[in-house]
Amino acid sequence: MAHVKPDPELIRQLDAASTSDEPVEAVFSLRPAASEKFIPAGEAETRVHELLRKVGEEVSSAPRQVRVFRNLGSFALSAAAPFVRKLLESDEIVSATANKQPTSMFIAPVSSKPVELPKRSHRKSK
């Protein structure tokens, strides 16, 4: 693998998928060019599809679903495990994480109780 340190959960899901034909869902961030603070929104789709085309040629397959987050320089996809593994080797990728995490990201409130707002006073305010 090139520069990315993938999310351990993604590795686990890839390992599990290697014994079945189930696709793996993952979310990736693209590496901006050295001169860029971020990938321009207008270029994100082009760069993602170029990368996926290149990987697809190497593994002779294509992702089942792709969703590009153009303002973030990131994308989500659903693809066979070999496609995702090859993608992880790309220099263009700077982060990779499993789309479905075993742990909820929701930070639930510690406690909650109903409240009644006071009835509005009919006295004129000063």
Place this chain on the structure above:
Amino acid sequence: MLTPNIQQQLDALGTAQVIVALKYVPPQPGAAGASLSLAATEVGDAVVDLQQHFVEAPASQDQALARSLARRVLRQSGRRNGAMLTAASTADLSWLVPDVPSPPKMRLFRNLGLMLGTTDRKGVAALNDDRRVDWVTGAPHVLFIRPVRSAPAALAAGATWGLERLRIPEVWAKGFTGKGVLVGHLDTGVDGTHPAVKPAIAHFAEFDMMGNPVPGAAAHDSGEHGTHTAGTIAGRKVKGTAFGVAPGAQLASALVIEGGNVVARILAGMDWVVGLGVRVLSMSLGLPGWQEDFLPVVQVLRARGVLPVFAVGNEGPGTSRSPGNYIEALSVGACDDTDQVASFSSSQRFQRIDNPLVPDLVAPGVNVISSVPGGGYASMDGSSMATPHIAGLAALLFEALGNTMTGEPAVNAVETAIFTSCQLPPGMAQERGNRGVPDGLRALAALPVPGGPAGGGGAEGAAAPPPGDGETAAPPKTRRGRRTERKKAPTHGPRKTRSRAHSAT
């Protein structure tokens, strides 16, 4: 080989909490022993040898919990000396509270043949190599589980305690309500029919598991959390009661949590709000511990002129959640109306030079009253409740900044103003509250607005307002972003030794 859990802890903290299983087989009558197993009598010798590989770690959850307990004991015993409580952050506790034991660096569960403790890289390698050890794995996080309160509470007319504490009404009196500022709100959704938040909702979206927008989605809440946090950010006054920090702001609210474990849905929400031009993103979401995967995205948010305001977590001392614990995020913990950090509020010290301590600050997060679906109101506790207070404050400051500054410089200016305004109340440990509680009026004065008290110097030259009676002027806090080099301001509070740089790879 290191498990991913251990690797992540070592990368972020320099140490890791681990469980070590000994090759221990209880003696069985007449059975031949395994090729390498320890008889009960050998366990003791093994433990004596192996415990040298464990370390005392101030950043560990056990130590953090012990210090937190000691501070609580001091407060309850009436020894409210602020200096002693501050000292309890880092000093040996035994002379302060002899009856609160310091946690051992290793615990042995003899019947299970397991050891639990904190170790470092060298220790993990030694444990893995020891022939008496069967396996080593990362220890799971300890979570607090609290009951839901059932008795209803009452609220007096006026502003909530949180708004008063942050001096928000005084910011309103200066003419700033967040008007013209769009705030991103990613949560369980928002009740589009609630009278307090309906006028605030400018945009609403819902996304499926792959992050595709759900066509025709009307503003609704899949729970009650989102309506509550939305109300704290921008809720309008109802029946003479104010609970929204920026009642003039507008919300771009997205439903990104149902269960909350689908990443693409959350990124879709972030992508959407950036496209709409929000200036602040309020998010009470996070994965437990240190997880690097959102880092590039949070960096993009800042670079695109969005201030990311994230909750730090509710798992108590020695814990935090990503992305709230990133340097690039403004992380928020919870305090109560006696200026104490809530016991559930997460806090953690990382092995990095820049901003090693999270959360960045604390805000009202206990007994926070706001809107809930169905037209009602509820009091909730959580760092999720504290976070929208700061998002709302940021909205007020962005209004004040206007178009004098945009993009990342504006983000840095607003964040610096908030940090500059913070004060650590007496008795609040810096380890738990970091910079302390912000002050809306002081933050407004600290903005680099031309013609204002702090104007003319740019974000880095922002001057803090003069201290009031009994207050010590806090030096301005700047943030060193990954792509922006800034001079590091001196830290507030006890002098700390320089920690090693955080290693991200």
